[in-house]
Amino acid sequence: MKARVFVSLKSTVLDPQGQTVCSALHGLGHQGIASVRQGKFFDIAIADGVTREQAQREIETIAHEVLANPVIEEYQVELLD
Amino acid sequence: MKARVFVSLKSTVLDPQGQTVCSALHGLGHQGIASVRQGKFFDIAIADGVTREQAQREIETIAHEVLANPVIEEYQVELLD
Numbered sequence: 001m002k003a004r005v006f007v008s009l010k011s012t013v014l015d016p017q018g019q020t021v022c023s024a025l026h027g028l029g030h031q032g033i034a035s036v037r038q039g040k041f042f043d044i045a046i047a048d049g050v051t052r053e054q055a056q057r058e059i060e061t062i063a064h065e066v067l068a069n070p071v072i073e074e075y076q077v078e079l080l081d
Numbered sequence: 082m083k084a085r086v087f088v089s090l091k092s093t094v095l096d097p098q099g100q101t102v103c104s105a106l107h108g109l110g111h112q113g114i115a116s117v118r119q120g121k122f123f124d125i126a127i128a129d130g131v132t133r134e135q136a137q138r139e140i141e142t143i144a145h146e147v148l149a150n151p152v153i154e155e156y157q158v159e160l161l162d
Contacts, residue, residue: 006122021123025143032139034126041087041122042102045115058113062106 001046003059006076007068008039042067055079082127084140087157088149089120123148136160 009015015037022036044062046055059077068075090096096118103117125143127136140158149156 008122008124018123021148025147028147030139030143032128032131032135033143034128036126037124039122039124041089041120042099043089043118043120045117047113047115050113054113058111062111062114066106066109067102 001050001052001055002080003044003046003055004078004080005042005044005059005063005067006039006078007041007063007073008037008075010072010074013072052079082131082133082136083161084125084127084136085159085161086123086125086140086144086148087120087159088122088144088154089118089156091153091155092118094153133160 018035018037021038022033025033025036044059046059050058056077056079059079063075063077064070099116099118102119103114106114106117125140127140131139137158137160140160144156144158145151
């Protein structure tokens with residue numbers, strides 16, 4: 001089983017990295033871009049023998065406690081088969 | 082219109098950051114995790130008045146030339162409404 005966890009800055013938090021990418025794109029002539037926000041994702045392979053419910057619970061815990069900083073970041077968990 | 086571009090290392094390229102996350106998770110007692118690979122994504126807002134076809138073409142160009150390094154990375158473009 002596989003899971004993907006998306007971690008991004010909360011929309012109320014400034015994203016200087018995304019802003020830099022956006023102004024670089026404008027500088028390169030891509031005027032059709034209004035804004036850019038950057039995030040990261042983790043593709044997690046889950047060991048055999050773990051049930052879907054266990055996996056869901058474990059990945060939620062990991063996302064909340066390890067992968068994201070809940071003060072400034074939000075996360076989203078997707079379980080894939 | 083919005084687009085999301087996923088950039089990750091090619092599967093043949095070693096991902097030390099993902100491996101570090103994986104061993105940290107094992108150290109924290111999450112034995113159900115087999116492997117972790119990390120990537121980044123860009124949420125791009127496209128200016129009004131750009132058609133879907135123009136947007137698709139522009140985002141593909143940006144992904145290939147700016148956001149990803151095609152030598153070691155692969156990318157995937159998703160257009161959202």
